[in-house]
Amino acid sequence: MDIGIGIPNSIRGTTGAQLIDWARRADAAGFSTLGSIGAVSYPTYEELTVFAAAGAVTERIRFLPNVLIAPARSTAELAKQAATVDQLTGGRLTLGLGVGWRQSDYTLTGRDFGERGRLFDEQLRDLQRAWAGEALAEGTRPASPEPVTEQRVPILIGGMTDATLRRVVEFGDGWTAGGAPPEATRAFMDRVRAAWTEAGREGAPRFTALTYFSLGDTEERSRAYLLDYYAPMGEMAEVIAGSAHRSPGAVKEAIAMFAELGVDELILDPTVSDPDQVDQLAAVAL
Numbered sequence: 001m002d003i004g005i006g007i008p009n010s011i012r013g014t015t016g017a018q019l020i021d022w023a024r025r026a027d028a029a030g031f032s033t034l035g036s037i038g039a040v041s042y043p044t045y046e047e048l049t050v051f052a053a054a055g056a057v058t059e060r061i062r063f064l065p066n067v068l069i070a071p072a073r074s075t076a077e078l079a080k081q082a083a084t085v086d087q088l089t090g091g092r093l094t095l096g097l098g099v100g101w102r103q104s105d106y107t108l109t110g111r112d113f114g115e116r117g118r119l120f121d122e123q124l125r126d127l128q129r130a131w132a133g134e135a136l137a138e139g140t141r142p143a144s145p146e147p148v149t150e151q152r153v154p155i156l157i158g159g160m161t162d163a164t165l166r167r168v169v170e171f172g173d174g175w176t177a178g179g180a181p182p183e184a185t186r187a188f189m190d191r192v193r194a195a196w197t198e199a200g201r202e203g204a205p206r207f208t209a210l211t212y213f214s215l216g217d218t219e220e221r222s223r224a225y226l227l228d229y230y231a232p233m234g235e236m237a238e239v240i241a242g243s244a245h246r247s248p249g250a251v252k253e254a255i256a257m258f259a260e261l262g263v264d265e266l267i268l269d270p271t272v273s274d275p276d277q278v279d280q281l282a283a284v285a286l
Contacts (some may be wrong), residue, residue: 001140001259001263001264001266002032002035002265002266002273003031003032003255003256003260003265003268003286004031004032004033004035004064004265004266004267004268005020005033005035005267005270005278005281006034006035006036006063006066006210006268006269007019007026007033007034007035007036007048007050007269008224008269008270008272008273009036009038009044009045009047009050009055010036010038010039010042010044010045010229011091011225011270011271011272011273013081014045014227016045018273018274018275019045019053020053020054020057020117021051021275022273022275022278023057023202024052024057025059025105025275025278026061027056027057027058027061027068029278029279029282029284029286030286031061031263032061032062032266032280033061033063033064033094033262033267034051034054034058034061034062034063034064035064035065035066035096035256035267035269036050036064036065036066036068036087036270037065037066037067037210037220037269038065038068038069038104039070039100039102039188040072040104040108041104041105041107042229044150048065048068048081048082048085049164050084051065051085051089052084052085052088052089055085055089055090055092056089057204059104060092061092062092062093062094062249063085063089063092063093064093064096064156064176064267065095066096066176066178066208066210066267066269067096067097067098067100067158067176067178068095068096068097068098068255069098069099069100069102069118070095070097070098070099070120070123070255071099071106071111071116071120071123072105072106072108072111073079073109073110075136075193076130076136076143077143078127078132079126079127079131079144080143080144080145080168082144082147083131083144083147083153084145085145086147086148087145087147090148091147091148093153093154094098094153094154094155094156094173095153095154095155095156096155096157096158096176097120097124097143097157098120098148098158098159098176099116099117099120099159100116102232104232104242113213115235117163121163122170124155124167124170124171125171127153127155128152128171130142130143130144130145131151131153132151132152133146133151135253146283153186154173155171155172155173156172156173156174156175156208157171157172157174157176158178159173160184160188161172163277165191165192165195168192168196168205169195169198169199172205173205173206174205174206174208174264175188175192175205175207175208176207176208177189177207177208177210177263178209178210179211179240179243179269180209180258181204181243182227182258183238185209185258185263186261189207190220191263192205192207206265207261207263207265207268208263208264208265208267209261209263209266209267210260210267210269210271211244211245211266211267211268211269212226212240212243212244212268212269212271213244213245213250213251213254213268213269213270213271213280213281214244214246214270214272214278215246215247215248215251215280215284216277216280218246218272218274219246221271221272222241222244222246222271222272223241223242225242225272226240226241226244226271227241244271245268248284251268251284251285252284252285254266268281268285
């Protein structure tokens with residue numbers, strides 16, 4: 001199982017210099033991927049912009065927004081942004097895409113929260129068209145440059161619904177579990193595998209999961225961040241804040257659990273933004 005690390009683009013108080021330092025350290029340490037989480041309606045650094053900058057100071061690490069709330073963006077803009085990062089990083093981008101749960105993300109971007117599923121289906125089809133050089137609307141010209149490989153950027157679909165299964169087999173290269181606990185991850189992975197086989201897809205779907213961590217004397221800051229970020233979820237915010245892995249033993253246990261599930265890659269997402277967290281995690285996880 002590959003081990004990736006998140007970048008603290010969503011943690012209040014993180015500086016641009018810290019993000020660049022974090023990316024350099026993660027690349028040098030040997031992590032497989034830099035992941036991100038994000039929301040329009042929270043003062044995060046925008047994921048694809050961060051990855052474009054990180055690509056300029058790294059050599060081999062891959063990039064995965066996990067997940068990017070796709071229907072809150074126009075398809076033309078998302079196709080252009082993703083293909084730009086893909087080209088700048090030499091094909092190191094995979095898109096983790098989902099519909100999200102914050103209505104405020106859609107309010108701020110002028111899009112219909114209630115129509116997000118239908119919009120996402122249209123968007124997944126149109127992303128492929130845009131990357132193939134097609135115009136997305138009559139009377140317009142193609143909006144996106146070509147991605148590095150096969151006229152597409154790899155896509156993992158987030159979510160845990162019947163619609164998620166359909167989207168994985170129709171448009172995706174696999175499924176991302178986001179922050180789902182191991183047992184829920186196991187059950188949905190089984191459903192994805194069955195749907196993949198039934199649809200006649202070749203090979204096997206890729207599975208990625210995300211879980212939160214902090215190391216050292218950081219528990220108070222770690223909890224405060226997660227409680228703030230997930231405050232719109234009410235009581236569930238406390239559950240998430242309590243689920244982060246905050247010791248070397250807890251991190252190793254999480255890695256073992258997700259490896260046993262057959263996950264291809266685990267992203268350990270930070271809850272404090274000190275770049276030393278990269279080195280501390282590398283000493284435990286790699």
